[in-house]
Amino acid sequence: MHSSPFISDVPVAEALQAWYDACTAAGCPDRVAADLVPLEDAAGRVTAEPVWATRSSPVSDVAAMDGIAVLARETHGATPTTPLHLGPESYVVVDTGDPMPDGFDAVVMREQVHYVGDDAEIRSAVPPYQHVRSIGEDISAGELLLPEGHRLRPVDLAAAAAAGATRVLVRRRPRVAVIPTGDEIVPIGSPVRRGEILDTNSLMLVAQAREVGCEAWATEIQPDDVERLSTAVREAAGSADLVIVIAGSSAGRDDYTARIVSELGVLAVHGVAVRPGHPVVLGAVDATPVVGVPGYPVSAALTFEIFVAPLLAALEGAAASQRPEVTARLARKLPSVVGMDDWVRVRLGSVGGQVVASPLPRGAGVLTSLVRADGLLLVPAGVEGHHAGEQVSVRLLRRLPEIERTIVAIGSHDLVIDVAATMLRGADPTLTLASSNVGSLGGLVALRDGLCHLAGSHLLHPATGEYTVPYLDEMMPERDLAVIRLVHRDQGLLVPPGNPLGITGLADLGERDLSYVNRQRGAGTRMLLDQELRRLEIDPATVSGYAREEPTHLAVAAAIAAGRADCGLGILAAARAFGLDFVPVAEEPYDLVVEASSLEDPLLAPLWELLKSADFHAEIAKLGGYNTTETGKRLR
Numbered sequence: 166m167h168s169s170p171f172i173s174d175v176p177v178a179e180a181l182q183a184w185y186d187a188c189t190a191a192g193c194p195d196r197v198a199a200d201l202v203p204l205e206d207a208a209g210r211v212t213a214e215p216v217w218a219t220r221s222s223p224v225s226d227v228a229a230m231d232g233i234a235v236l237a238r239e240t241h242g243a244t245p246t247t248p249l250h251l252g253p254e255s256y257v258v259v260d261t262g263d264p265m266p267d268g269f270d271a272v273v274m275r276e277q278v279h280y281v282g283d284d285a286e287i288r289s290a291v292p293p294y295q296h297v298r299s300i301g302e303d304i305s306a307g308e309l310l311l312p313e314g315h316r317l318r319p320v321d322l323a324a325a326a327a328a329g330a331t332r333v334l335v336r337r338r339p340r341v342a343v344i345p346t347g348d349e350i351v352p353i354g355s356p357v358r359r360g361e362i363l364d365t366n367s368l369m370l371v372a373q374a375r376e377v378g379c380e381a382w383a384t385e386i387q388p389d390d391v392e393r394l395s396t397a398v399r400e401a402a403g404s405a406d407l408v409i410v411i412a413g414s415s416a417g418r419d420d421y422t423a424r425i426v427s428e429l430g431v432l433a434v435h436g437v438a439v440r441p442g443h444p445v446v447l448g449a450v451d452a453t454p455v456v457g458v459p460g461y462p463v464s465a466a467l468t469f470e471i472f473v474a475p476l477l478a479a480l481e482g483a484a485a486s487q488r489p490e491v492t493a494r495l496a497r498k499l500p501s502v503v504g505m506d507d508w509v510r511v512r513l514g515s516v517g518g519q520v521v522a523s524p525l526p527r528g529a530g531v532l533t534s535l536v537r538a539d540g541l542l543l544v545p546a547g548v549e550g551h552h553a554g555e556q557v558s559v560r561l562l563r564r565l566p567e568i569e570r571t572i573v574a575i576g577s578h579d580l581v582i583d584v585a586a587t588m589l590r591g592a593d594p595t596l597t598l599a600s601s602n603v604g605s606l607g608g609l610v611a612l613r614d615g616l617c618h619l620a621g622s623h624l625l626h627p628a629t630g631e632y633t634v635p636y637l638d639e640m641m642p643e644r645d646l647a648v649i650r651l652v653h654r655d656q657g658l659l660v661p662p663g664n665p666l667g668i669t670g671l672a673d674l675g676e677r678d679l680s681y682v683n684r685q686r687g688a689g690t691r692m693l694l695d696q697e698l699r700r701l702e703i704d705p706a707t708v709s710g711y712a713r714e715e716p717t718h719l720a721v722a723a724a725i726a727a728g729r730a731d732c733g734l735g736i737l738a739a740a741r742a743f744g745l746d747f748v749p750v751a752e753e754p755y756d757l758v759v760e761a762s763s764l765e766d767p768l769l770a771p772l773w774e775l776l777k778s779a780d781f782h783a784e785i786a787k788l789g790g791y792n793t794t795e796t797g798k799r800l801r
């Protein structure tokens with residue numbers, strides 16, 4: 166089979182089976198070899214044979230408490246009113262773990278013994294074997310202690326040693342070679358020129374392989390050259406148990422992975438019905454499984470999780486580890502392509518006793534979507550997506566108790582929220598403030614639907630000229646809501662450094678042919694623009710770029726910095742972050758809307774404290790363009 170531009174859509178389970186079958190046919194071993202390893206080096210390794218106990222533990226009957234060893238039948242008749250005296254020949258002082266002296270069968274705790282001269286006085290009769298650990302109580306010689314295919318934990322090592330082992334037969338660590346490819350790829354630490362990409366995938370994939378117990382290394386970066394790539398794959402197949410080739414998996418001019426695998430060995434699958442990860446290449450070369458992971462970082466990471474990790478576990482003879490799952494309520498609508506398994510990264514938080522999942526950006530190049538993710542939501546191929554509020558099952562990337570210590574903020578983006586998140590975490594490593602940016606109106610809708618603890622809003626109400634509060638009366642008149650001022654901030658036009666076009670304000674949009682970059686519908690900044698355009702009697706249809714929407718202030722700034730627009734409305738801090746100039750337009754309040762009961766919620770208490778702190782105000786001042794005189798004030 167030669168590489169073709171047509172990548173197939175094989176369902177995941179079928180693809181895995183086809184790959185395993187091809188590997189078997191190509192003579193790939195089912196398992197890596199086994200080694201006898203000292204117990205102290207065996208943590209995390211997988212047993213290659215059962216561990217049988219050759220010794221009992223304890224090896225004899227032993228005292229389970231500090232006290233005296235007695236013969237139970239000699240204690241008959243002892244009661245609190247009729248204490249019994251045992252002469253020195255009738256007891257032996259013992260400590261916890263001592264072998265039981267011959268002729269004694271029970272222990273009385275030191276606290277219940279009174280010495281009267283050499284006699285021990287006891288005030289209750291004891292049954293045989295009281296406070297005695299009998300031989301083999303923990304482990305009996307000859308019993309099966311651990312099965313084959315068991316990943317050894319610290320307790321397993323201790324038990325194996327107690328049972329007489331000093332070494333265990335375990336699978337050697339699978340060896341994984343990672344081959345980065347592409348003319349544009351440069352090693353980490355190099356200066357990055359236009360068109361070059363840092364080899365971040367090798368770093369990640371090697372670490373992922375080590376995390377699941379493998380020995381892993383990255384080879385040199387290979388150029389897009391069939392000869393050299395073929396040599397690299399052959400060499401790696403000779404020294405590794407599994408070869409990962411990064412990128413070159415799709416249909417571009419220099420995408421050779423599928424072709425090379427088919428020429429050197431067998432290509433089982435090229436293209437799976439999964440996103441990210443669609444153009445994955447699965448095959449075998451020289452009796453070694455080879456996987457071509459797509460170059461986009463999220464695709465590479467998830468391809469490892471979906472395809473590579475299960476095969477590596479199988480090579481060790483262990484079950485692939487499964488992430489725990491939790492049922493969550495979806496914060497917003499989630500469309501998905503039918504016919505493809507869709508792996509969506511989500512942030513999680515617990516609101517009103519319910520775990521809530523907010524989808525993160527979907528792009529396969531958005532690595533931070535995985536960095537910020539608390540879970541993975543798999544929308545199976547047959548499902549068209551989910552409605553907002555639907556119950557979904559999420560695989561956890563973070564532990565549930567951490568998720569329960571997360572304040573969920575949904576709404577407009579402001580850097581002050583990021584500052585608050587940083588300072589809250591600095592003061593309490595268990596506390597997270599997670600914000601997702603859907604615009605002010607989106608935040609209020611999320612609060613209405615019980616999907617967040619707080620909504621960040623700077624929503625101008627055109628009829629009243631007031632911010633945020635009139636919307637609450639319109640949207641949720643029956644709810645007891647509190648509005649807390651976070652800051653006042655300057656809104657203005659972000660323009661390239663030095664303001665080369667000499668832009669003076671929004672009026673210029675009506676008079677000159679400027680290209681604008683807008684915010685999405687429902688964003689407070691968009692409402693501000695619309696209000697100002699109305700006031701200035703400028704028809705939005707005449708503003709070039711009005712329809713171009715970016716989701717955050719920083720994204721607007723990035724578009725201007727990249728020269729894709731002449732100006733856009735945003736905050737000073739965003740201009741500073743990208744070295745842009747700023748033409749002030751208005752000062753507006755940015756507020757936090759919460760259920761009134763949240764003012765008493767212990768989870769949010771540190772936030773309310775922070776709003777009052779001088780350190781917080783000082784950090785905000787450093788950003789520039791903010792005014793904190795009303796920070797923390799309750800407006801409603």
Ligand SMILES: Nc1nc2c(c(=O)[nH]1)N[C@H]1C(S)=C(S)[C@@H](COP(=O)(O)OP(=O)(O)OC[C@H]3O[C@@H](n4cnc5c(N)ncnc54)[C@H](O)[C@@H]3O)O[C@H]1N2
Pocket residue numbers: 172345346347349350362363364365366367411412413414415416417420441442443444458459460461462464529
């Ligand atoms: N015509 C089509 N184009 C694309 C398709 C398709 O089906 N038809 N699939 C898209 C999908 S989906 C993905 S995923 C990518 C896969 O791309 P490749 O595996 O061919 O990789 P490249 O095109 O070489 O690179 C993609 C992207 O990844 C970056 N990259 C590559 N290596 C590394 C590395 N070691 N560290 C970090 N980043 C890396 C590379 O620079 C590119 O930005 O193809 C789509 N196109």
Ligand code: MOO
Pocket residue numbers: 439440441442443444459461463464529
């Ligand atoms: O595999 Mo691509 O990752 O679907 O985006």
